[in-house]
Amino acid sequence: MTVFITSIGAINAGEEMRITFELRSDGGENVQRESFIISSRKYLVMGIEKGECSADFYETVSREAEVWSAVKRGVALLSYGACSEKALRMKLSTKGFDKEIAAEAVLEISSMGVMDAERDALVEAQKCVAKLWGKRRITAELFSKGYSSEAVGFAMRALEESGVDYAENCRKLMLKRRVRITDDLREKQKIFAAVSRYGYSASEIKEAYISLKYK
Structure with missing residues (x-):
């Protein structure tokens, strides 16, 4: 041929x-x-x-x-x-x-410069913040989408430097979910467990809960 x-x-x-x-x-x-x-x-x-x-x-x-x-x-x-x-x-x-x-x-x-892993990871992270997710869940979401440790680290640092207040976002999440403030220990534990699934730390949840209780 x-x-x-x-x-x-x-x-x-x-x-x-x-x-x-x-x-x-x-x-x-x-x-x-x-x-x-x-x-x-x-x-x-x-x-x-x-x-x-x-x-x-x-x-x-x-x-x-x-x-x-x-x-x-x-x-x-x-x-x-x-x-x-x-x-x-x-x-x-x-x-x-x-x-x-x-x-x-x-x-x-x-x-070609069409992709920028750090920039794209930050965009995804910002979407997660808009959903009122905490740091742990945002990090897990970025890794699940295939971003590298470097890109995830960049995105999380950028969020921190931009002044994202996770405790305040946790408070907003509780308001959105219409969390009922109570002194009953068992009910409080249920609330904390439910909110923690959004990726918030115990200290952030506690701060948000107290803020709602005394505001």
């Missing part, structure tokens, strides 16, 4: 390149044409030119087209909301992309 690149053309305002191949049988009786779309940046790096090429080069371009397709899908997914690299890889896999292709695409997206 002989492989030729017969056509190269820019599309989408030059952001992408369409590469067309002809695969000819040794006798020249059968001719198969196939086109692939890759990023213009990758096209320049690969130095693609018209003319005869190897079957291996054809396979390389084919793979790059798969990666580029995954990159575009990944960027589209991010438009719906930030997520970690791990979560994005999983989403791409569920969309039918091979795991290796998905992993390579996420690396490409990250190099």
Whole structure:
């Protein structure tokens, strides 16, 4: 089999390149044409030119087209909301992309500056604060979404530096849940247990409870 690149053309305002191949049988009786779309940046790096090429080069371009397709899908997914690299890889896999292709695409997206793990983790953490969650639950949520220890640490420090008052948020949560102030020890224990599931510490819950009791 002989492989030729017969056509190269820019599309989408030059952001992408369409590469067309002809695969000819040794006798020249059968001719198969196939086109692939890759990023213009990758096209320049690969130095693609018209003319005869190897079957291996054809396979390389084919793979790059798969990666580029995954990159575009990944960027589209991010438009719906930030997520970690791990979560994005999983989403791409569920969309039918091979795991290796998905992993390579996420690396490409990250190099494009579309993803910022620390920034994205902070955005997710701020959403958790809006839900009146405590530090423990926020931290657990970020880890469950696949953010690294470094990104989680950055987000939690940023919340602290921004002046998030967890005891006050705990008080707001109690008001929202219409917690009934009582001196009954067993009832208080039930209340503390229920509120602690939102990630608040015992001291934060106690401070919030006292604030409600004497306000």
